Amino acid sequence: QVHLQESGPGLxxxxxxxxxxxxxxxxxxxSYFWTWIRQSPGKGLEWIGFINYSGSHGGSTNRSPSLxxxxxxxxxxPNNQFSLRLTSVTPEDTAIYYCxxxxxxxxxxxxxxxxxxxxx
Amino acid sequence: xxxxxxxxxxLSASEGDRVTITCQASQGISNSLSWYxxxxxxxxxxxxxxxSKLETGVPSRFSGSxxxxxxxxxxxxxxxxxxxxxxxxxxxxxxRTFGPGTKVDLK
Numbered sequence: 001q002v003h004l005q006e007s008g009p010g011l012x013x014x015x016x017x018x019x020x021x022x023x024x025x026x027x028x029x030x031s032y033f034w035t036w037i038r039q040s041p042g043k044g045l046e047w048i049g050f051i052n053y054s055g056s057h058g059g060s061t062n063r064s065p066s067l068x069x070x071x072x073x074x075x076x077x078p079n080n081q082f083s084l085r086l087t088s089v090t091p092e093d094t095a096i097y098y099c100x101x102x103x104x105x106x107x108x109x110x111x112x113x114x115x116x117x118x119x120x
Numbered sequence: 121x122x123x124x125x126x127x128x129x130x131l132s133a134s135e136g137d138r139v140t141i142t143c144q145a146s147q148g149i150s151n152s153l154s155w156y157x158x159x160x161x162x163x164x165x166x167x168x169x170x171x172s173k174l175e176t177g178v179p180s181r182f183s184g185s186x187x188x189x190x191x192x193x194x195x196x197x198x199x200x201x202x203x204x205x206x207x208x209x210x211x212x213x214x215x216r217t218f219g220p221g222t223k224v225d226l227k
Contacts, residue, residue, distance in 0.1 A: 035216075045156075045164065045207055045218040064215045065121075098163055105211025106154035106169035113163050 002027040004099050004111035011117050012093075018086040018118075022099030022111060029053050029075060033102040034082040036073070038095040039113075046095075050102060051075055051082055089118045122146050122210050124219035132225045139195040141222045143186075143208035151187045152212035158221075159204045167206075168193065200226060 008020035022034070036048040049063035051073040059075040059082075072085040086093060094117050100107040123146040133139050143153065151171035156164040166175045168184035171191055181196040195202055203226055208219040 044220050045209075047209075047216040047218065049215075062214050102211075105152055105216070106166055106209070107156070107164070108166050108169075108175065110163040110165070 002101060002109045004101065004109055006097060006099050006111045006114035008097075008114060008116070010115060011119065012089050013120050014090055014118055015088055018084070018089050018093065018116060020084045020097055020099075020114060020116070022082050022084075024080045024082075024101075027101075029077050029080050029082070031103075033104075034073075034075065035100045035102050035107060036084045037098045037100060037107070038093075039098070040092075040095045043095075048084065048097075049073055053077060091118050094118045121215055122149060122213050122217050124208055124210060124217055126206075126208060126219040126222050128222060129220065130223040130225070132227045133198050134227045135198055135200060137198045139198050139202075139224060141193045141206055141208075141224075143191040143193065143219050145189045145191075145210055148188045149210045149212035152210055153184075153186070153191050154209045154211065155182075155184055155193045156207045156209065157202075157204045158207065164207065195224075198224070198226070 003025045005023045012018045033050040033052045035050040051059040051061045061073045063071045070087045074083045096113040098113045099111045101109040125144045153171045155168040158164040172184045183194045205221045205223045
């Protein structure tokens, strides 16, 4: 059974960079779109972007236009991990961040989520 | 971006009631729509994909229909464990987008 687990800091200072990692167990990284989603307190779900394993070429990405200038997505195929970097964070980036697997478009496996607060 | 609107935003129903939620897309998305259940404090869970296909292991009281711009999600007989917020999501276009959610409570 595929299991996803987010890891990273729970507190980030304003204007710093948020870095999160998602570790995949019970499955391989190939042939899926590995996705990040966030949920601000009391709010709905916001799609951040995905990265798709492209073999020797690494990963191809697609990011939300509203965040694209601040978001970097990477894959670490040997370690079965993918990551999110969000630069210049503000309190509006405070949220629960989820990683998820997408076979084609729907998100069939989710991590439990990691709560990130942006505060000095 | 494709906007998804859900109706109603919240509802209260009795155990055993039939519950229906609608999701409307701002432009046609074929059948590229999923429904998720999010219980309080938990991650969302995929229930329906490709508008009408039931995810493995999901009870058959959940169903979905529709294509193009108008979609419907139904719980045929509401159970206490179905208390949750339900979201639709389109994946026909990038960026993927979610509806604002429908909170379902028990009367």
